[in-house]
């Protein structure tokens with residue numbers, strides 16, 4: 001089974017390519033890349049479209065096992081391909097948590113059966129996510145985990161974090177850190193600042209994130225290990241990472257589309273779709289995040305896709321769970337807010353969503369080189385559309401409903417198979433066997 005993608009503007013950040021090229025896919029891998037490539041099978045006309053390596057999300061909550069009323073591996077990966085993602089890394093805070101081999105194996109088996117894209121499990125740092133004793137990283141690694149994290153919770157105990165970093169380093173895995181001092185959060189529900197005072201809501205200070213980022217950068221240096229800071233959101237946290245990188249510490253970090261696009265001002269609507277953790281920060285923090293993206297301090301854009309059931313979110317702001325979905329709108333949001341606003345160019349955005357995540361977690365993909373898996377996103381950067389409350393995800397807790405965005409993924413190919421196709425019938429016609 002072969003397929004030639006012709007006539008598109010191909011952007012492959014893995015080798016700084018941006019130009020017209022054809023791509024021949026054969027047997028699930030990229031067989032040939034260049035001008036006037038021919039194949040014996042189908043042709044996909046990509047004229048007018050951008051052809052990019054499929055996106056890789058380092059931070060997805062698929063909710064299965066245990067919370068299938070929120071999302072499943074099947075629906076979460078459907079949402080992924082609808083956003084141009086060809087691989088997602090599944091966080092460990094399921095029920096039971098992914099703290100042992102059997103759970104990792106179940107996730108991989110279910111993804112192979114019903115998944116629309118690749119799924120790379122992330123194992124738990126601590127047994128039961130309790131923050132007390134380490135999980136068996138070697139077992140998790142052998143079963144297919146690509147990183148470890150207790151995401152959803154911080155590792156409060158610095159000694160446990162040190163041991164986790166040392167153990168993970170032996171296995172060449174990053175520790176993904178959800179940075180938050182729960183004592184400083186102290187029941188807060190939104191960013192501590194002008195709007196939390198105005199609205200009379202409990203604040204989460206920037207310091208609750210920054211203190212742990214500082215600690216973990218120091219511990220990563222001590223352990224000579226790789227710490228990956230999840231969903232970075234404050235100005236000082238970005239400064240800490242920037243300085244640590246200069247000092248040679250192996251630290252990487254990710255930013256979410258919602259922290260890139262939105263501020264705490266939106267909480268005035270009292271919509272629980274603006275409640276997430278870390279919270280939407282003030283405009284100054286958002287500016288610092290954009291600077292960190294522009295200067296390369298931020299390595300990756302990751303969604304922190306956190307689906308919740310409508311009934312769980314349909315309560316008072318104080319009582320609602322933290323988290324928003326993001327897979328289906330990530331590219332459009334970031335294209336609209338970063339590329340159209342000239343913070344970064346399109347090849348750099350594609351790098352932040354595909355090639356760079358592959359490098360940071362050492363995953364296959366993120367490239368269109370011959371021999372690579374045929375994981376590809378086709379993008380129409382001129383299409384404007386309004387985000388509605390209809391999603392491929394089981395959940396609809398998106399902070400972007402109602403927004404008009406420009407730039408949209410129109411088709412996604414995973415391992416040579418068209419897993420998502422939004423193209424008009426005219427563009428979609430191919431078969432000429």
Ligand SMILES: [Zn+2]
Nearest residue numbers: 151152178230
């Ligand atoms: Zn988190």
Ligand SMILES: [Zn+2]
Nearest residue numbers: 091151152304
């Ligand atoms: Zn998360």
